[in-house]
Amino acid sequence: MIGIPIFTVDAFTGRIGARELRGNPAAVVVLDEPKEEDWMLAVAAEMNLSETAFVRQLGSGHYSLRWFTPTDEVNLCGHATLATAHVLWESQMLSTNEAASFETRSGILQARKQDDRIELDFPAQKVQIAAAPRGLAMALGIEPRFPISCWKAEDDWLLEVPVGLVENLKPHFGELAQICRFLKCRGIIVTAATDSEEYDFISRFFGPAIGVDEDPVTGSAHTKLAPFWGKQLKKTQMVGYQASVRGGLVAVDWRDSRVGLLGAAHTFLAGQLRFKNRKPLTLTSRVLQLVKYRGARPWPSG
Structure with missing residues (x-):
């Protein structure tokens, strides 16, 4: 069986008064080789979250990053980028004093850790x-x-x-x-x-x-x-x-x-994608096997 690391991370969490803000859950898939677009889209559809990020290391502190909704690839996603950076630091794939650089459809994006939060450097958009x-x-x-x-x-x-x-x-x-x-x-x-x-x-x-x-x-x-x-x-x-x-x-x-963009993040779960060969996943297969669970909050509806 082939196992690929996958995480679900709540991004842009916080608190207003007594209310806890649970942020936006994103899936983060850590790849060691390029994958076909159909494969990534099938995984995103299976996860059924607003975005699933696919990250692959290109060099020291330098990564390829793509984002998919359950139906489409998107050009820019802030919360899934924050979630990806959080995974890199929390899993010690990147030391806390190193910046992360992502190659994306929207150009090079930077992320830096600031105490218990993460800052993303994005292009400003015209309005x-x-x-x-x-x-x-x-x-x-x-x-x-x-x-x-x-x-x-x-x-x-x-x-x-x-x-x-x-x-x-x-x-x-x-x-x-x-x-x-x-x-x-x-x-x-x-x-x-x-x-x-x-x-x-x-x-x-x-x-x-x-x-x-x-x-x-x-x-x-x-x-x-x-x-x-x-x-x-x-x-x-x-x-x-x-x-x-x-x-x-x-x-x-x-x-x-x-x-x-500055925000906090929390790992909700970590596990592996499990499948028997390298063909794209079918949308009906149950591919996620959980190996770690954190927190007592209910699973988000997606």
Whole structure:
């Protein structure tokens, strides 16, 4: 039997008041050789998390990194990058004083350990004001009486709404998926500024067209939220709260063309992918055999 190390890591965990934020679970597969895209997609579908990361060492502190949802490969994923860096340091594949460098579809990404958190260095994404696409507000469950402003944010759309709406939105995911496919976008970011002492802005991310109705915490969305709110709030260092059921905190440091994302992570489980040959996995096979379990929290719904 062939065994490949795999981990599930909760990324961008934290706490607001008495509430524990469980972050976004990502699977991390550690490869010692290249794998076919179909194989990686099959593993991601089997894991059924918002993203599965595949990391392979290219040299000292230098790695190849790819990310897959259950249905597609994506160009950038913050929480799965944070999870990958966490695995490298926690498993002592990388010493704590070494930086990690990842070759990705979005260029070279850097990660550094800072005490009990990890900082990622990502490119800042452009955000430009635009007319709201027809039907988008309705698909999100926003009534016409509420004021919104709409922005094109690279491969996403961003909507600024009244702060009280963000946590109460109940999107119609079928309609939203159709709109996202028509717009050829990854997903929709809904956000508002807050007067909280613990965070500067609140957001949610919906990506039903790529198989993720709502992402628990979206690091890559904060590469757009950082310049967006940085300009409006006249700040470079901010904290974002993503108000999903699991919830998460992302500290951002906006530096013109770059954004630093700072967050904490926790290993939920570690194990091995087990299969009898090197052919791609079938989606019906049960390939994960757990060898280590940490924590008493229920298994995330994905």
